[in-house]
Amino acid sequence: MNTVTDRGALGRRTLLAGAVGLPALLSATRGMAQGAAARTLSIGVVADPVTLDPAFSGSFFENQVLYNLHETLLVAAPDGSISPGLASFTQPDPLTYVFTLKPNLTFHDGTVLDAAAAKANIDRYLDPAVGSIRRSDFGPVSGVSVTAPLSFEIKLSAPYAPLPLVLTNRAGMMVSPTAVKALGADFAARAVGCGPWKLASWTKNSELVLEKFDGYWQGAPANFDRLLFRPLPDETVRLANLRSGTLQLIDALPPQAVSGLAREAALRVSQMPSLGFNAFAFNCTRPPFNDVRVRQAFTAAVDPEVVQRVVYFNTGRPAHGPLSPAVPWAFDASLPNRGNNPARAQALLKEAGASAPVPVTITVTNSPAMVRIAQILQAQAGAAGFKVELRQIDPTSLITVLRQRDFDLCMAPWSGRYDPDGNMYAYFTQGGPNNFAGYDNAELTALLNRARSLSDQGERAALYKKAQGMVTEDCAMLFVHFDAIIQASQAKLQWTQYPDAVLRLYGARMT
Amino acid sequence: MSAIAMRAPLWLRLLRDPRAALGLGLVALVLLGALAAPLLPGAETPDFMATLAAPDATHWLGTDDLGRDTLSRILAGARVSLLVGLCSVGAALLLGGTIGLVAGFFGGWVDMVLMRLMDVLLAFPGILLALGITAALGASVTNTVIAIAVVNLPVLARVARGQALALRELDYVKAQRALGFAPLTILWRAVLPNALSPILVQASVLLAASIITESYLSFLGLGVQPPTPSWGNMLRDAIGFLDQAPWLAWFPGLAIFLTVLGFNLLGDGLRDRLDPRD
Secondary structure, eight states: OOHHHHHHHHHHHHHHHHOOHHHHHHHHHHHHHHHHHHHHHEEESSSSSSOOOOTTOOOOOHHHHHHHHBBSSEEEEETHHHHHHHEEEEEEEEEEEEEOOOOOOOOOTOOOOOHHHHHHHHHHOOOOOTTTTTGGGTTTTTEEEEETEEEEEEEESOOOHHHHHTTTTTTGBOOOOOHHHHHHGGTTTTTTOSSSEEEEEEEEEEEEEEEEOOOOOTOOOSSSEEEEEEEEHHHHHHHHHHHHHHHEEEEEEEEEEGHHHTTTTEEEEEEOOSSSEEEEOTTTTTTTTHHHHHHHHHHOOOOOHHHHHHHHTOOOEEEEESOTTSSSTOOTTTTOOOOOOOHHHHHHHHTTTTSEEEEEEEEEESSSSHHHHHHHHHHHHHHTTTTEEEEOOOOGGGHHOOOOOOOOOEOBBBBSSSHHHHHHHHHHHHTTTTTOOOOOOOOHHHHHHHHHOOHHHHHHHHHHHHHHHHHHHTTEEEEEEEEEEEEEEEEEEEEEEOOOOOOOOOTTOOO | OOOOHHHHHHHHHHHSSHHHHHHHHHHHHHHHHHHHGGGGGGGGGGOOTSSSSOOOOTTTOBBOOOOOOOHHHHHHHHHHHHHHHHHHHHHHHHHHHHHHHHHHHHHHHHHHHHHHHHHHHHHOHHHHHHHHHHHHSSSSSHOOOOOOOHHHHHHHHHHHHHHHHHHHTHHHHHHHHHHTHHHHHHHIIIIIHHHHHHHHHHHHHHHHHHHHHEEEEEEETTOOTTTSSHHHHHHHHHTTTTTOHHHHHHHHHHHHHHHHHHHHHHHHHHHHHSSSSO
């Protein structure tokens, strides 16, 4: 196992040997081994973090560590409801949020978390000179001011309903201003927060260990002392390590393993609908997909139900729009399946003036599931009048390909947000940071701007329903699937699963 | 060996060596499979209602995750493997052989410049070089051939140079020079025919290595692109289903193993039979 537990066991073993001799030692080491295992929870994750600084965290996989190391101002429950975290808030008027921090909060380094520290954090996220990628999460936030030792006020230049939810995400994570100053660039690797666990050691691409923070405001976070994150990109290897007992919890179990694992009594599979979507961006800025009829034809040719069965082994559900069923108030179950209609696809292509098979290239990363989906699209679109080529790229080039619009059709999956604004605004507004499709619709942009400024959920739901209709009618993207979050653990571990797939291990118990 | 055996044709002499005969048989089997591929056209036709089927009477080797017949894909993969192997070794043979012979025969600065260029290529591990080239050029069958040819190039050039170096000191070559033949004529008529055997033996061994290189490039997604089957990308697809459908990994693995074994045994046999002391 890991060096941390071994060292602990050895120390006590030596002590015992001196006190009671060899026979006792033998039985004691067996007990120790179990005790040591119980004190560390080993987790198999998909990738090692690049940074532990929430201001610069761009990878979804970093969340697995960040949410245990850092604490957010507000907290979202698995159902998306918001409750106070480090602070509670009131909204005296649409442009003002007032936050009150809990008393006696400290960071892992002992620095006091008061209103001044919170302001320093938000100022850091907002400061263009710092260059945090959280800046856009804050939308129209214009400034922060300290009103009392434990109270501060966030001012907006326009109403922005998603702000409380944004503060349950990385933008709401508070880090020690003292450590930021003292560590400089090193902060990325030695981050100091105020979460239930603090950083103990990090060997890049090998293991990252967090240990419980004794000064945590909610007391002991779990009945074990350490979290050990082991990056294992290969899903087969993660599963093998869970089966062997080396790991107690793994992220991203492959869908095809679900039914087999369900028969193993010592293991437990946890599943729930995710907030995100698995979709492909059409390049609306160049032929052939700048013609809406060609986009509609491609969409009609493809059947998300087949993807659901063949690639996802009936986990999750087929997607016909951008909002997931995990956000029930905004999800539109009445959106029609525009796919599985090759005759309509051919008619649309004819209408668009295509006489020969339309050549298109599908760009995907070389992950097996994505290549599998691309081959299904290739076969189905090929049968309906397209001539489809596949292009595989490595995962690190994906964002560049998307931003440079160097594609016809390219995978553009999204991990999702509790607020529908998070699944639509960045993707479909003119100039939105994730509008990789280059979809240009002024009416929709105005509508989404209005939807984020309202606070009444009923009114917002109506607007998002309309927006989903526009996006799917115009085929701005090819929606394929709402993945299920599938994670697996030893049956003796009790923990809570979240629809954003983040492993928040506060409150977990090992029996 | 006896004088009679010496007069027997090469293939017959190969058949009398059990190991070489096995190699020849395996290579013939792969060739036959590649030729038979069009008889089983299901390699790129998915059947989404029959995915991950175990081997049975309809699908002798089962179906893959998209419902394509594994046997058809193995045979179509044989075509890809042989095509990539032969083209990449052929290209390296032409270019590398020429470079080596010219360098060895002329010596001096020509040798210096050409062989230092080859040393540059040799300085990179073969795998790394092939990965780098396909990553730079983009993944396709043609670029896979180019990448593997570049990896093979310096190996054949060095063998050819060694032969030319030895041959140019021999009396019959010196005699031709004394008689005033043009250097290129001597190279063509006296050096090349006598240098050819060792170069061809080396090429047959490289063929096996090239088939493996193609497999791992495709395995990494940098070689042959789906839906075109190659044994390497079939193995890659199989990894995710080792629990559910292990046969998906067995058959392409076996195909690579037997083909490479065949070419290696054949190469060994050729070396022994072409040895003048044989």
